[in-house]
Amino acid sequence: MxxxxxxxxxxxxxxxxxxxxxxxxxxxxxxxxxxxxxxxxxxxxxxxxxxxxxxxxxxxxxxxxxxxxxxxxxxxxxxxxxxxxxxxxxxxxxxxxxxxxxxxxxxxxxxxxxxxxxxxxxxxxxxxxxxxxxxxxxxxxxxxxxxxxxxxxxxxxxxxxxxxxxxxxDQKTSTAFAAIPAANRKLVTSHDALGYLGARYQLQLLPLQSISTEAEPSARQMAALIREIRKNNIRAVFAENISNPKLIAQIASETQAKVGPPLYTDALSKKAPSWLAMFSHNTQAILDALK
Ligand SMILES: [Zn+2]
CATH class of the missing domain: 3.40.50.1980 (Nitrogenase molybdenum iron protein domain)
Structure with a gap:
């Protein structure tokens, strides 16, 4: 007992x-x-x-x-x-x-x-x-x-x-980006969320919005960005899971850039429910678009 x-x-x-x-x-x-x-x-x-x-x-x-x-x-x-x-x-x-x-x-x-x-x-x-x-x-x-x-x-x-x-x-991603000529490693994102990714793998990023998402770009800023994209022969534009895809679609329609799948920037998502999945998705989407 x-x-x-x-x-x-x-x-x-x-x-x-x-x-x-x-x-x-x-x-x-x-x-x-x-x-x-x-x-x-x-x-x-x-x-x-x-x-x-x-x-x-x-x-x-x-x-x-x-x-x-x-x-x-x-x-x-x-x-x-x-x-x-x-x-x-x-x-x-x-x-x-x-x-x-x-x-x-x-x-x-x-x-x-x-x-x-x-x-x-x-x-x-x-x-x-x-x-x-x-x-x-x-x-x-x-x-x-x-x-x-x-x-x-x-x-x-x-x-x-x-x-x-x-x-x-990280190692795998470095190797994959290194295979893309530096001049082609350019992309547009909705807001300036991927600066650290860009710095790590030498990507040149043109964000539509600043590091916050509070203000939408003005018509003048949009026109300037579209000129930039044409001039620099930027190949890919990306929306994000947390942002409005409309502006990105407008940019793509006025330039030669193609629209990549939405990137997961400031939040996870059902299709990218972990950091590892988010990072793999984002880097693969960018690599595919820049190839
Ligand atoms: Zn953010």
Whole structure:
């Protein structure tokens, strides 16, 4: 009888240990990175969902409730989550906020600002550079290990496996882009989300919109871009899963460029439900269009 009771107690305590650590991520791409490292020990919820645009997202009461039930909140940082402070305050967040871009050297971009003067902007879309993702994975591993030391081995194993997959994909992608003449590695995207990808593989990008999605280009900007595309013999234009494809279609109809399949930039999608799938899809779509 005593033995049974002991067995029962042990069973109960192991069930208690198995309850997953509840964490949140600001958007779907980051939620997947956290899931890859956390595995079955964590339950990850994403505030901004698949196919949603984090630049213009607004929290609903249900999002705040979901967030306040978690003990770690993973955010990209670099100004990506413009709503971060508001959401932290509105949910009275008591957990630990972890900025995964902490050790990433951000890409700066000069952008024509208001009144015609230029000011630098930090580009937040670092998850399109596999080398930056390796650093994010490290931050995620550290934070999960700190919050759940019993899972240290599991997190280390998951991180090591995932880093191997990232490095392999990075290598494969480098080789594939290197086979395309540098002069042909040019493309147009909806908003300036792929700067890190471009820097990693020497692609020349002409974005229709700036690093945010808030403002649509004016007719004058559209005309200037169309001239650029014709002049530079740009071969491919891409819409994104989070943006309106209309402008991209208009550009294609007025130039020699062909329209590639939508790229997954700031959010995962049903057809690209993980970082690995997103990265493979995007790079393959660009490679196919530039060949
Ligand atoms: Zn973006």
């Amino acid at each position: 005593r033995k049974h009771l002991l067995a029962l107690l042990l069973a109960v305590s192991s069930v208690a240990q198995a309850a997953p650590l509840k964490v949140a991520a600001s958007f779907s791409v980051l939620a997947n990175l956290v899931q890859e490292i956390g595995g079955s020990r964590v339950e990850v919820s994403s505030l901004v969902g698949m196919d949603e645009d984090a630049h213009i997202w607004q929290a609903k009461p249900a999002d705040l409730k979901k967030l306040s039930a978690t003990s770690i909140f993973f955010v990209n940082g670099l100004g990506f989550e413009g709503w971060l402070k508001r959401v932290e305050q509105a949910s009275a967040y008591k957990g630990h906020v972890v900025t995964v871009s902490k050790n990433i050297k951000p890409r700066q971009m000069a952008e024509a600002g208001h009144e015609g003067h230029n000011h630098g902007h930090t580009d937040p879309h670092a998850w399109h550079d596999p080398q930056a993702v390796l650093l994010m994975v490290e931050e995620i591993k550290l934070a999960l290990t700190k919050a759940d030391p019993a899972g240290a081995n599991q997190y280390a194993q998951n991180a090591s496996r995932f880093k191997g997959q990232i490095a392999e994909l």
